[in-house]
Amino acid sequence: MSASSTVSSAAPATTAPRRRWGKTVLWLLLGLVVAAVVAVVFFLDPWLRRALERQVTKASNGRYELSIKELETSLWKRSATVRGVQLRTRAGAPADTAALPELRLDLGELRVSGVGLLAVLRRQVVPVDSVVADSAQVRLARLPATSGSGKPLYSRLPLGLPGLQLGFVALRRVRVRYGTLHRAKGQIEQATLQARDLLLSAAGAADTSRLGYARQVQVELGQVVARLPGHLMQLQRGTFSSESQQVLVGGLRLVPLQPVSAQRSPAARIDLDVSDARLLGLRAAALARGTLRADSLVLLGGRLAVTLPTVAPPPHKLLAAYLPRILVGGVRVAGAGVRVAGTKWAPAVHDIRLTGSGLHLSPQTYSAPGYLYYARAWTLQTGRAYAALNAPYYQLACEALRADTRRGLLALRMVRVAPTMTVAELARRKGHQTAHVTVRLPELNVQALDFAALLRQGNLQARQLELKGARIVTMSDGRFPVNPKNSIATPDAVGRLPFRVDVRQVRIQDAGIRMSYRSPRSAQAGVMGIQQFTGTLRNFSNDPRHMSAARPLTGEATGVLQKQSRARMVLRANLLDPNGRHTVQGSFTSTPLAALNPMVVPTRGIRFRSGQIQRIRFEMQLGRAQAQGTMWAEYRDLKLELLNKKNKPGVLHRIETSLANGIFLRDNNPRQPGQDLKTGQMASRRELRYSVFSLWRQGLVSGLLNSAGVPKPLAKKLSESE
Known part of the structure; x- marks a missing residue:
């Protein structure tokens, strides 16, 4: 066998083990992947x-x-x-985790x-x-007892x-x-x-267009209960959306833990019920910087009862810890009612419709010029309103009120001032005689009123004050002692007021006055009436810049006395004169003297049996000491009758009547046609416990008696009698 054949036959044997090893590695890796997946x-x-x-x-x-x-x-x-x-x-966590x-x-x-x-x-x-x-x-x-590390949330993320x-x-x-578990302070x-x-x-925290790191936030709440200092807050539903820029609240209720009462408390007690509240156009991102900025705030169907605190801080101080600045373009309140306790007025107002513009709640706008209660302007309309006046003796009410601070307009409709007790009970409670006054005023209008001066300092500054159709009824009971204090119904009292009064013009149209007085001598009250009373006062002011002897108050008035005689009076007074000096001029047209009987019969025991005044004219100077002047009284056929306590002529009174008519009284003035008219000297001492109107009456009585022939000393004494 040759060498070449040997090499070629050995090659497949070495390749096969390598392939088996590669497959083994592949299967091993695959097994690891499978094991990893598993x-x-x-x-x-x-x-x-x-x-x-x-x-x-x-x-x-x-x-x-x-x-x-x-x-x-x-x-x-x-x-x-x-x-x-x-x-x-x-349980038993380490103490260092208390944060x-x-x-x-x-x-x-x-x-x-x-x-x-x-x-x-x-x-x-x-x-x-x-x-x-x-x-x-x-x-x-x-x-937690402490606020923790204070690091921002993004710096505490896991894994760095x-x-x-x-x-x-x-x-x-x-x-x-x-x-x-047993006492919840808050619950949603x-x-x-x-x-x-x-x-x-860090980039999200620095982005001022975001709210809490988010571009858009929406919150929906239902059935919220929270305990606040002295109060319990309940909310039926609430929605906030930064995308639509609005907050919607329904069924907001704030209940004091102690009920609203007439006595002031250290902290305010607020009983609030708002059926629907809407904050529209809210810039939510500004909340993170302590500013609430919105287009409008709408409150519908609100009811508020509040007891004022002993010391009431301004609203911006109460909110400073939560929102240092509040900027709202417009505010609208509709269908609201307010009752305020803890004040001598104790006002209650129904059906309030209030709108405000340019609201800026901050320390800078609390008393800044151009702002009133933090807003640029307010308009107000109300339904029926009540308040106590000289509590507990009088109640003040009006059916409707309208106010516009930008235009300086104030209008009241159907104003009523009514005593809360009878004339005798009023005098008994006060311990002396006092006027029991009832007023019905269909219209009261004020123009160019300085609302800021009125609401901040209590000053009354206006261009015109108008009263239309007033009906005034006064009653007094002479069975009680005279008020030991000096009367404040006098011109110099206006100059001593602790606040500023400056009204350019006061107009009174078609007023009616009915005066009733029960004297100790008779159970029947004497009555005198003035109808169609119309008058104008100019420069009604205690401002030294406007009031002086050279620039006094001036005025004139007309009316009908006892439905018989038309009277006219002209007044001139320096309201800053400490002596109360002023002048009154006037006249009366033709009238029967019997028109005075409803007043003089029960109070003085005198009846005019006959007599016809043709014309009376007078000029009188008055002050804190006395009244003096001159009267021109033209009359004829004057006859008096003196009466007993039953207002009947007794035997002795018949004799006195004959002597008075025959000796003292002048039947006619002038005695004969063509003769000179006998003037009457007006002289009467001032009793400071009585109003200036009593002094006017005293002067007229003394002048009329002296014109009729009664000697001046006796006429003076009779005019001064109570």
């Missing part, structure tokens, strides 16, 4: 579940304990699903999909398509990752409870949160 499928999930449980305990330094019932991963789909998650605060809150979490399911595994290996920002948590219950027993970019995040059917029965394009990184 390990991933059957052992990765349990290992990862245990690793997560251990990591939570380690990261929290033993504070928390995590339990996962089921975990499924899919490397092909880059997803993971976790079910039956329980997170508990471990972590005490909580309990039960999560039904958590699905994570589209995880960028390559970015994890490269330590880059990891993209994640979606994270969805469903059916979660959270109980937070108490907040620089960030996460989540396309979609959702928390569905979440129930939250804050507080102990149902909540849903959705966020899109959430960039949890």
